[in-house]
Structures are given as C-alpha cells and as structure tokens.
Amino acid sequence: MISGGYYTWKKCDDKCADVCGQQASPTLLSMSSVRCFLQGLDLRSIFFLFLVIPSGVFFIYSHGQKITYFLRPLWQSPPKPFIPITHYYNENVSMPALCKLHGWGVREFPRRVYDAVLFSNEVDMLTIRWKELYPYITQFVLLESNSTFTALPKPLNFDINRDKFKFVEPRLTYGKIGGRFRRGENPFIEEAYQRLALDQLLQVAGIEDDDLLIMSDVDEIPSRHTIDLLRWCDDIPPVLHLQLRNYLYSFEFEHRDLSWRASVHRYKRGTTKYAHYRQSDYLLSDSGWHCSFCFRRISDFIFKMKAYSHTDRVRFSHFLKPKRIQDIICKGADLYDMLPEEYTFRDIIGRMGPIPHSFSAVHLPWYLLENADKYKYLLPGNCVRERS
Incomplete structure (x- = not known):
C-alpha cells in the first residue's frame, strides 16, 4: 500500500473493490473507500485532519474580526491627519x-x-x-x-x-x-x-x-x-x-x-x-x-447594541446577556470583544485591554455635577447599572 512514502491510490481502489472477500456494491464501495483512506493515514495526519483543521476554522469564525483589525496596518493606511x-x-x-x-x-x-x-x-x-x-x-x-x-x-x-x-x-x-x-x-x-x-x-x-x-x-x-x-x-x-x-x-x-x-x-x-x-x-x-454607551439601565445597553448602525458587531447572542454586560461595564472592557481600531501595530498592542479607571471629575458638564445624586451612575466609582 505504501510506495516511496506516498499512498498508492490505484492499489487502494483495487482492494476496496473486494471487501472481506466479497464483491462490493456501490454503497459498500463508498464506505470501503473511506475506510481505506483512513487506514492510509498516520496518527499525525489524523490529528491534523480531525483536530487542528476544525479548531482553526472555529478560531477564525470566533475571532475573524480581531484578526482583521490586528492586520489593519498591512492593508489600510491611517487617514490624513487633522x-x-x-x-x-x-x-x-x-x-x-x-x-x-x-x-x-x-x-x-x-x-x-x-x-x-x-x-x-x-x-x-x-x-x-x-x-x-x-x-x-x-x-x-x-x-x-x-x-x-x-x-x-x-x-x-x-x-x-x-x-x-x-x-x-x-x-x-x-x-x-x-x-x-x-x-x-x-x-x-x-x-x-x-x-x-x-x-x-x-x-x-x-x-x-x-x-x-x-x-x-x-x-x-x-x-x-x-x-x-x-x-x-x-x-x-x-x-x-x-x-x-x-x-x-x-x-x-x-x-x-x-x-x-x-x-x-x-x-x-x-x-x-x-x-x-x-x-x-x-x-x-x-x-x-x-x-x-453612558446609560442608566442594562436594557438600554442591549437596545443600542441591537439598534444602531454597527449592529454587525454583535457576533454572538451571549454578547447581549445582562450579567456579561454588567461585568464589562465595571471593567471598562469592550462590549463587542474587539481590538482597538488603529493603524499601527504599536498602537494596537499598546491599547489592548480595558480602559484604566479615572478618579478625576474635574471639568465635566456643570449640570452633571450639580445633580450628582441623580446622575451618580455617570461618575467614578458607580459602575453598577439598574436592571429594569
């Protein structure tokens, strides 16, 4: 079956035409062809075929947008500076x-x-x-x-x-x-x-x-x-x-x-x-x-994620789960699990991860500070949102 390190497909076809000493029917022939194909694979080939390739497809499906954003410096130049x-x-x-x-x-x-x-x-x-x-x-x-x-x-x-x-x-x-x-x-x-x-x-x-x-x-x-x-x-x-x-x-x-x-x-x-x-x-x-995304209620976050023009960023239904949204708000992470939209690898890598917490409330809109109790959720240290 092996000649010079290569699989001899013609010999396999000859063998598959006679399975267990019986003349193969068309259905049996197709099954035996698959069996013969698998018999011709070594352990590394099986590992690659049934584990590596499916894992790669799943990774691209799950993180294709991240890959595109990370490679942006290769295919898009930064816009003209202001x-x-x-x-x-x-x-x-x-x-x-x-x-x-x-x-x-x-x-x-x-x-x-x-x-x-x-x-x-x-x-x-x-x-x-x-x-x-x-x-x-x-x-x-x-x-x-x-x-x-x-x-x-x-x-x-x-x-x-x-x-x-x-x-x-x-x-x-x-x-x-x-x-x-x-x-x-x-x-x-x-x-x-x-x-x-x-x-x-x-x-x-x-x-x-x-x-x-x-x-x-x-x-x-x-x-x-x-x-x-x-x-x-x-x-x-x-x-x-x-x-x-x-x-x-x-x-x-x-x-x-x-x-x-x-x-x-x-x-x-x-x-x-x-x-x-x-x-x-x-x-x-x-x-x-x-x-x-400066909203009082979790339901407002969900509504905007489904309503505004970039709704394609909601790639998976679990993105809209209230607990996930609340956790992300308090971390300062990205609702869509996206990489920064930058044009150099240095900027992309430097801006990965959550946004650092700030404890400054200087030079904010006057009405916000004048009514701090009413708009407490917009000020530092008050990340928990209403669920209704």
Missing part, C-alpha cells in the same frame, strides 16, 4: 482677547446657533447636553423616528418624556419621521434617510446663512464656552470639527483616543448637509465630551 487648532479659554479672559488668541476677529454681535440632533433613547444625556448649551442656543432642533437604524420598531421616547424638557420648549423645533422598516438593509441607509429629514427640519426651524449649526450625536456634547467662543469670533473656518474627551460607559473610563466627529458649521443654504463624518481638516482641541 490640522489642530489650539483652544484658549479661561473664565476671566475677555472674549476679544480669546478671539485674538485664536487668530480671529471679534464680532459686534454673536451669530445665532442651532443645535440639531437625531434622538433614540438617551434622555439623561440629552438633558445634560441641553442644560450645558442652553444659554447660547437660538433653536434646539430634534428629530426622532419610530424605527431604529436597523429597522426595529421603537417608541417615540422624546415625545413620551417631553415634559422633562419644558425649559427648552419656547426654542424647540421637534419633528417625527416614520421608519421605512426594510429589514436586512444596510443600517447606514436608514441613518442617511433620517439625517436628510433633519436637513428639512432645520429649514422649518428657520436657519439662515452664516448661522452656526452644531452637528453631533446626543452623547457628543460641546462645552458651552466653546460654542460661545465660536458665535462671537469672526473668520472662523466654515466647517470646524470639535475634539472631544472620549469616555465609555461613564466619566470614569476615559479613552486615550479623542473623539472628532462632532462639528460646527457656518450654515450655507444649498451646501451644508447634516452628516456625521469628516467634513473638514480643522480640529478645535479640547472642546467638550463624548460619553458613549
């Missing part, structure tokens, strides 16, 4: 002096400011955001849908909780939009559909050329002094991204990576479109806070 703008601020420095420090002139009167958001279920974060920005916003513009980006039905949560936002009612433009409920469609298509509707709602709100428009998600909160600076200073860039301190789950876990997607636009009719991607090279440093 042009950072030094951000000067002290409460005792006058506005003309602050504008001059930035290389800008000062206006005789401030621009009008519109804050526009798509809303899902972030009632607490919306309250903190609007309290922070309230003195300097001309019109609050909010749109919500009865559908998530992933075509799941959802309640109109802002409408249900509208009584909590009476303080902005005189300056509120609120809109509702019906979802298209196209299951299986790329979630970013539904997201773009809702952002286009927000463009139309801004027209209803009365926005005009050269008004300032804040484009950011609810949990991307510009600091009030940042917006005051931009409304008073002349010659600011037409589109300016805001570099935000980036937090996860609460203000206890601060990422080394800074958030940049929030932006402020000098509105231009026919040109300015509401979007949530890079639209400029300019980045104003230290301009606020981004608190991602």
Whole structure:
C-alpha cells in the first residue's frame, strides 16, 4: 500500500473493490473507500485532519474580526491627519482677547446657533447636553423616528418624556419621521434617510446663512464656552470639527483616543448637509465630551447594541446577556470583544485591554455635577447599572 512514502491510490481502489472477500456494491464501495483512506493515514495526519483543521476554522469564525483589525496596518493606511487648532479659554479672559488668541476677529454681535440632533433613547444625556448649551442656543432642533437604524420598531421616547424638557420648549423645533422598516438593509441607509429629514427640519426651524449649526450625536456634547467662543469670533473656518474627551460607559473610563466627529458649521443654504463624518481638516482641541454607551439601565445597553448602525458587531447572542454586560461595564472592557481600531501595530498592542479607571471629575458638564445624586451612575466609582 505504501510506495516511496506516498499512498498508492490505484492499489487502494483495487482492494476496496473486494471487501472481506466479497464483491462490493456501490454503497459498500463508498464506505470501503473511506475506510481505506483512513487506514492510509498516520496518527499525525489524523490529528491534523480531525483536530487542528476544525479548531482553526472555529478560531477564525470566533475571532475573524480581531484578526482583521490586528492586520489593519498591512492593508489600510491611517487617514490624513487633522490640522489642530489650539483652544484658549479661561473664565476671566475677555472674549476679544480669546478671539485674538485664536487668530480671529471679534464680532459686534454673536451669530445665532442651532443645535440639531437625531434622538433614540438617551434622555439623561440629552438633558445634560441641553442644560450645558442652553444659554447660547437660538433653536434646539430634534428629530426622532419610530424605527431604529436597523429597522426595529421603537417608541417615540422624546415625545413620551417631553415634559422633562419644558425649559427648552419656547426654542424647540421637534419633528417625527416614520421608519421605512426594510429589514436586512444596510443600517447606514436608514441613518442617511433620517439625517436628510433633519436637513428639512432645520429649514422649518428657520436657519439662515452664516448661522452656526452644531452637528453631533446626543452623547457628543460641546462645552458651552466653546460654542460661545465660536458665535462671537469672526473668520472662523466654515466647517470646524470639535475634539472631544472620549469616555465609555461613564466619566470614569476615559479613552486615550479623542473623539472628532462632532462639528460646527457656518450654515450655507444649498451646501451644508447634516452628516456625521469628516467634513473638514480643522480640529478645535479640547472642546467638550463624548460619553458613549453612558446609560442608566442594562436594557438600554442591549437596545443600542441591537439598534444602531454597527449592529454587525454583535457576533454572538451571549454578547447581549445582562450579567456579561454588567461585568464589562465595571471593567471598562469592550462590549463587542474587539481590538482597538488603529493603524499601527504599536498602537494596537499598546491599547489592548480595558480602559484604566479615572478618579478625576474635574471639568465635566456643570449640570452633571450639580445633580450628582441623580446622575451618580455617570461618575467614578458607580459602575453598577439598574436592571429594569
């Protein structure tokens, strides 16, 4: 059966045609062929075939995304770097002096400011955001849908909780939009559909050329002094991204990576479109806070994981188990068991593992600290979430 170290398949076929001295039927022939094939394997070959290969397939299935992210430096170059703008601020420095420090002139009167958001279920974060920005916003513009980006039905949560936002009612433009409920469609298509509707709602709100428009998600909160600076200073860039301190789950876990997607636009009719991607090279440093997945209840974590555009990251059903989610929150680990999205091996390796705990609560939104008992879960040392 073995010739020169190689398996002689023709001889095997001859043998398999006569099993136990009997002429083989077609069914018996196929069974005997398998038996003959197995007899021709040594122990190492069997080990490789039945243990190593299945284990490798399972590993790739379970960790394929990690492998892709780890190898990113081989197939993707880092994006073009931003042009950072030094951000000067002290409460005792006058506005003309602050504008001059930035290389800008000062206006005789401030621009009008519109804050526009798509809303899902972030009632607490919306309250903190609007309290922070309230003195300097001309019109609050909010749109919500009865559908998530992933075509799941959802309640109109802002409408249900509208009584909590009476303080902005005189300056509120609120809109509702019906979802298209196209299951299986790329979630970013539904997201773009809702952002286009927000463009139309801004027209209803009365926005005009050269008004300032804040484009950011609810949990991307510009600091009030940042917006005051931009409304008073002349010659600011037409589109300016805001570099935000980036937090996860609460203000206890601060990422080394800074958030940049929030932006402020000098509105231009026919040109300015509401979007949530890079639209400029300019980045104003230290301009606020981004608190991602900063929810009070475990059920809110589960809802967002199933509802937002990156739902493909929920690769296994056990990712949604409440106990697992609670453990991860207190560790500062990743809900999706992902590697950092970096472009060099050094950055990927250096940023693996949970985010270190922070015990600083300095320079956070004022309304959060003023109502610390109510929002205790957002402050350091309070990682346990409500289960209901």
